Amino acid sequence: MLKEKINARQLFSLIVLFELGTALVLPIGFVSHRDVWLSILLALIGGILLFLIYDQIVRQYPESTFVGSIRQIMGTYAGSLIGFLYLGFFIHNDARVLRETGELLVTSAYDMTPLFVICAFFMLTVVYVVSKGVEVLARTGEIYLLHVLILGGGGTILILFSGIVHVENLLPVMEDGAGKVLESAYRYILMFPFGEMICFAAILPSLNRTSSGRKAGILALIASGTILSAAHAIEVSVLGANIYGRSTFPLFLAVSKVNIMDFIQRMDGLVILTLIITSFFKCAINCYAAITVAADLFRVREPMKLAMPVGLVVLFNSMMTSNDWPEFALKGKEVIMGILLPVYSVAIPVGLLAVHWIRRSIGSKTL
Amino acid sequence: MIKRRKLRSQTSQQPSGNSVSPLGTDLKANLQRMNRSMGHSNDLVIREFRIGYVQEDAAIAFIDNLVDKKIIGEFVLRSTMSGTADSESNASERDIDVLDTIKNRILPLGEAAIAKEWNELFAAVLNGDTAIFVNGYAGAIIVSTHGGEHRSVEEPSSEVLIRGPKEGFTESIATNISLVRRRLKTRNLWMDGFKIGNVTQTNVGILYIKGIAGDKTVEEVKRRLASIETDGVLESGIVEEFIRDHPFSLFPTMYNTERPDSVAAGLLEGRVAILIDGTPFVLLAPTTFFMFFQSPEDHYHNFQFAIFIRTLRFVAFLISLLGPSIYVAAISFHQEMIPTSLLLSLAAQREGVPFPALIEAFLMEASFEILREAGVRMPRAIGQAVSIVGAIVLGQAAVQAGIVSSAMVIVVSLTGIASFTMPAYNMGISIRMLRFMLMISAGLFGFFGIALGGLIITAHLCSIRSFGIPFMAPFAPFIAADQKDTLLRLPRWFLNTRPRLISQENTTRMNGSKPAPPGDAAEEGSPDEN
Structure with a gap:
């Protein structure tokens, strides 16, 4: 069933692009404004643990897919039920990524273009790329990781050279105590962006060597966590904690302050480009996860035929999920990060692994 | 529809239609049949003579202008006609194997074979060989007498190098x-x-x-x-x-x-x-994709220059692919990215232009493509006139008339010139076509459109293969060893491996020898040859 294979380096690229996704641009960790960089680093540890759990689940049944593993752990019926839950979750999560990107594009540069048109064309591209299979997606990721690193490096140099970084904005560290930093790390950042890694459980079975996934994943998480932390630290130091906390898209605001010799100024375009590329991969990976889960559940021979239908569902879901940005953001904070992500990316995987271990220990005792 | 099917059945029968059968023994009949099946074409030359060796009637057949008549005269006719019945050879040998004997002992030519079948015979004769028929024997000796006119080896016109061999392939x-x-x-x-x-x-x-x-x-x-x-x-x-x-x-x-x-x-x-x-x-x-960015000359100049030129070529590739679309996107969506003073001057230029930037870009690009196509097709003598008309009409007059802005002219001409740096013409073609698609998406969605277009193109490039090898090979999948000669070109002695995916069995070029100081014998690592 899984003929297409990706290698560890490609997995690395995909994870980094995925993690940078929208998290680079959106404010994350709502409560620790100034210390958000610290919270990200703290959450990174939890993120790695979560990834190890996903990897462990996939590793138990190297021959089967994500849903296949769940079925083997929970039995066919309960497993399929959980699979259905995940299908819905992946689709909804994908829709949210799409909506976020669309909203950001509309507010930043395309105020005359309807949101639906932007989202539709974005999703069309996603569907095209995903329908070519995970191998192509991973190879494209490899190439675009280079692009993003160059863009990011260039952007950082511009920000540093234009002299708008005020490190004192980051001080004092932990003004409100360690509690807020921890709360922001484990209540919010661990869920978004690290908890969303659950969709990699659907991609890990495509690795050419299942064992290589763990190292690549951990490295990728460390890399992306560091980049995220640095980026948000720069954002705070440019904008100050107050503006950072209140703005919708802080990175945007920070980069637009770049001005070198009145010639290089307002490099928002670079941010838009980075945002489009990274959230494209986030969207595509979520979409791919949804497609493989759906193909498993409905026993579709050629999973990639589902790209179009799943893409359409995602598109309309993204339009219907909320009426406007405040509602969307509130839902994201309360419902997604409060309920959905903890359940889907922590509770169920931990439960699955626990059930697996219990069953195995019972099985080995009876033997 | 029926007609087409008929045609197809005709064409498919043509080669085998009239000549599946073996040759006969009668010389006259054979010659007649040959003449008949070639429609008595004038350039089929049949010359009858008598073979000196066996005193038999014989004939040679060849197509005029495809053969080297000197060879036929010197080595085919003279050697077969001369000589008398050989007393040493016994009768039985003569009876059985005259064709073989002629082939083996008489014809002083490198290539000779015996054809027993019409199919084979026609294929050879039409290829410039000469057939020798001997009366009484079902078969013909085919001797290789290729000749005729060919273009001589000249400098290749489509790939010009400053330094490098000046030989190019010919039509032969x-x-x-x-x-x-x-x-x-x-x-x-x-x-x-x-x-x-x-x-x-x-x-x-x-x-x-x-x-x-x-x-x-x-x-x-x-x-x-x-x-x-x-x-x-x-x-x-x-x-x-x-x-x-x-x-x-x-x-x-x-x-x-x-x-x-x-x-x-x-x-x-x-x-x-x-x-x-x-x-x-x-x-x-x-x-692979990156082969199209490489010129053989990269290996003939020093490596620093080669790296510089390859980088330049890649930048030119990006300009020729994205130039007009980035301009269109920046002018119509992202004005804030343009430095203020430049923006003011651009705005002043565009004040009189009635079209949106996309239409303007399309007009200019289309006329440039027309000019380029005209430049390829037109007779050489008119070349000057067309280039003058192109330069003045498209450049100056269009700007003065207020149809396009002069910035657009600069962008389009830069794009055009950049596209000529591509060493491979066929890659240039695809870039020219993709440029228009990207321009449309840039006109509709600005940088967002360009980014989506770029993603689609990249994904497409990653999805295609050439004879089993991923087209984007050393980059996706990333192969570190092959980076030495892809966008970079490291010094010779570092290039000790062959492209990993292409020659999977034997990837070592040399054993990493470095240039020896003068006086020392350079330890040449020879390519492995088994």
């Missing part, structure tokens, strides 16, 4: 093979021949170095060539279209070149060369 496959063989003097340079085209019967040869080229690739090339069903092959482009992967892709998945040194370099990397009679363009497969 024999010359082309000799040009390659002269560069690769190894017994491992193997060749396979095909005849493609029911009517044209074109000679197609594949060349590869055994032990370096992947066996699977060679087999695949052979399989695809053998499966071509068509009436005629006139240029390598036709073969390419039949055997290439992803025929609907805009990107060329096979490389063509006029230069023997390019082909030799390709063979050394483990590629397979496909030579087609009648065209100087030789195909190389498998091909």
Whole structure:
């Protein structure tokens, strides 16, 4: 069933692009404004643990897919039920990524273009790329990781050279105590962006060597966590904690302050480009996860035929999920990060692994 | 519809239609049949004579202008006519094997064979060979007498180098093979021949170095060539279209070149060369995307310059692909990115222009493409006139008339010039076409459109393969060892491996020898030849 294979380096690229996704641009960790960089680093540890759990689940049944593993752990019926839950979750999560990107594009540069048109064309591209299979997606990721690193490096140099970084904005560290930093790390950042890694459980079975996934994943998480932390630290130091906390898209605001010799100024375009590329991969990976889960559940021979239908569902879901940005953001904070992500990316995987271990220990005792 | 089917059945019957049968023994009948089946064509020359050796009636047949008449006169006619019945040879030998004896003992020519069948005979004669019929024997001796007019070896016109060999391929496959063989003097340079085209019967040869080229690739090339069903092959482009992967892709998945040194370099990397009679363009497969950015000259100049030029070429590629679309996007969506003073001057220029930037760009690009096409097709003598008209009308007059802004003229001409830096013309074609699509998406969605377009193009490039090799090879999948000669070009002694995916079996070029100081004998690492 899984003929297409990706290698560890490609997995690395995909994870980094995925993690940078929208998290680079959106404010994350709502409560620790100034210390958000610290919270990200703290959450990174939890993120790695979560990834190890996903990897462990996939590793138990190297021959089967994500849903296949769940079925083997929970039995066919309960497993399929959980699979259905995940299908819905992946689709909804994908829709949210799409909506976020669309909203950001509309507010930043395309105020005359309807949101639906932007989202539709974005999703069309996603569907095209995903329908070519995970191998192509991973190879494209490899190439675009280079692009993003160059863009990011260039952007950082511009920000540093234009002299708008005020490190004192980051001080004092932990003004409100360690509690807020921890709360922001484990209540919010661990869920978004690290908890969303659950969709990699659907991609890990495509690795050419299942064992290589763990190292690549951990490295990728460390890399992306560091980049995220640095980026948000720069954002705070440019904008100050107050503006950072209140703005919708802080990175945007920070980069637009770049001005070198009145010639290089307002490099928002670079941010838009980075945002489009990274959230494209986030969207595509979520979409791919949804497609493989759906193909498993409905026993579709050629999973990639589902790209179009799943893409359409995602598109309309993204339009219907909320009426406007405040509602969307509130839902994201309360419902997604409060309920959905903890359940889907922590509770169920931990439960699955626990059930697996219990069953195995019972099985080995009876033997 | 019916007509077409009829035509097809006719063409497919043509080669075998009238000549499946073996040759007869009667000389007159044979000659008559030959004449008849070629429609008494004037250029079929049949000369009857008597063979001195056996005192039998005989005849030779050949196509005028395809043969070297000197060879026929000197070595075919003279040697067969002269001599008398040999007293030493006994009668029985004479009776049984006259054709063989003539072939083995009389004809002082390198290539000779005996054809027993009309099919074989016609194929040979039409190829420039001469057939010798002897009365009373069912068969004909085929001697190789290729000749006729050929273009001599000249400097290739489509790939010009400052430094490098000035030889280019010609229309004759024999010359082309000799040009390659002269560069690769190894017994491992193997060749396979095909005849493609029911009517044209074109000679197609594949060349590869055994032990370096992947066996699977060679087999695949052979399989695809053998499966071509068509009436005629006139240029390598036709073969390419039949055997290439992803025929609907805009990107060329096979490389063509006029230069023997390019082909030799390709063979050394483990590629397979496909030579087609009648065209100087030789195909190389498998091909990767970055091959189209490389010129053989990169290896003839020093490596610093090669790196500089390759980087420049890549930048030029990006300009020629994205130039107008970035301008359109910046002007219509992202004005804030343009420095204020520049923006003011651009705005002043665009004040009188009635069109949106997209239309403006389209107008200019389209006229540039028209000019370029005209430049290729028109007779040489008019060239000057057209370029003057193009420069003045499209440049100055259009700006003065307020149809386009002068910034647009700069962008379009820069794009045009950048596209000429591409060493491979066929990659330039795909870029020209993609440029228009990207312009549309930039006009609709600005940078967002360009980014989506770029993603689609990249994903497409990542999805295609050329004879089993991923097209974006050293970048996706990323292969560190092959980066040495892709966008960079490291010094010779670092280039000790062949492209990893292309020659999977034998990837070592040399044993990492460094240039020795003067006086010391350089320890040449020779390419492994088994």
